[in-house]
Amino acid sequence: AQSVTQLGSHVSVSEGALVLLRCNYSSSVPPYLFWYVQYPNQGLQLLLKYTSAATLVKGINGFEAEFKKSETSFHLTKPSAHMSDAAEYFCAMGRPDTGNQFYFGTGTSLTVIP
Amino acid sequence: EAGVTQFPSHSVIEKGQTVTLRCDPISGHDNLYWYRRVMGKEIKFLLHFVKESKQDESGMPNNRFLAERTGGTYSTLKVQPAELEDSGVYFCASSPTYYEQYFGPGTRLTVT
Numbered sequence: 059a060q061s062v063t064q065l066g067s068h069v070s071v072s073e074g075a076l077v078l079l080r081c082n083y084s085s086s087v088p089p090y091l092f093w094y095v096q097y098p099n100q101g102l103q104l105l106l107k108y109t110s111a112a113t114l115v116k117g118i119n120g121f122e123a124e125f126k127k128s129e130t131s132f133h134l135t136k137p138s139a140h141m142s143d144a145a146e147y148f149c150a151m152g153r154p155d156t157g158n159q160f161y162f163g164t165g166t167s168l169t170v171i172p
Numbered sequence: 173e174a175g176v177t178q179f180p181s182h183s184v185i186e187k188g189q190t191v192t193l194r195c196d197p198i199s200g201h202d203n204l205y206w207y208r209r210v211m212g213k214e215i216k217f218l219l220h221f222v223k224e225s226k227q228d229e230s231g232m233p234n235n236r237f238l239a240e241r242t243g244g245t246y247s248t249l250k251v252q253p254a255e256l257e258d259s260g261v262y263f264c265a266s267s268p269t270y271y272e273q274y275f276g277p278g279t280r281l282t283v284t
Binding site: 062090092094099100101102103104107109148150152154158159160161162163164165 | 175176203205207212213214215216217220227228230231263265270271272273274275276277278
């Protein structure tokens with residue numbers, strides 16, 4: 059069965075500290091993986107995507123994620139948190155063979171403490 | 173380039189009423205998707221259009237939900253009659269390919 063698990067529905071970090079949001083996946087085929095961010099009253103914005111090329115993926119706003127097949131993980135990191143990073147983050151998975159629906163995690167709400 | 177737009181942004185209706193949500197995809201995107209997020213849960217797939225044809229509607233919860241895509245452009249999702257458990261945020265996404273989807277802001281539906 060296909061599934062995405064995000065550990066920690068709420069994460070708080072201090073401004074300037076490392077941001078680490080965890081995502082693990084389960085898929086019967088090599089997946090495509092994505093991180094989306096949703097700011098208050100806005101839609102889902104694509105942060106970055108993994109589509110079987112480089113395992114370390116860089117995205118917008120200084121975020122990056124590393125695909126680790128052995129750990130079935132795709133954790134999102136940012137070296138130094140900014141106040142503007144406060145938002146909800148979603149990990150999502152797509153299957154290259156079926157090509158339609160994305161499977162989402164339950165989301166992680168990030169709070170940045172000044 | 174205009175993004176995916178959805179109307180209305182919020183809708184509050186009573187149980188038993190009908191509501192129609194609309195999605196306008198990015199121009200030129202043949203693929204259109206509907207998803208729903210019930211409070212606190214994951215965003216779940218409802219269905220997928222390729223142009224005007226339903227490619228996959230395996231996520232539609234029951235026959236109270238009807239989706240259409242007129243002429244391969246905008247899409248509507250009708251809920252009739254609405255039940256309390258239909259409350260949530262309905263997202264629309266469009267894509268030119270199978271490995272990236274662009275999402276709209278969502279419609280928050282509250283059924284009272």
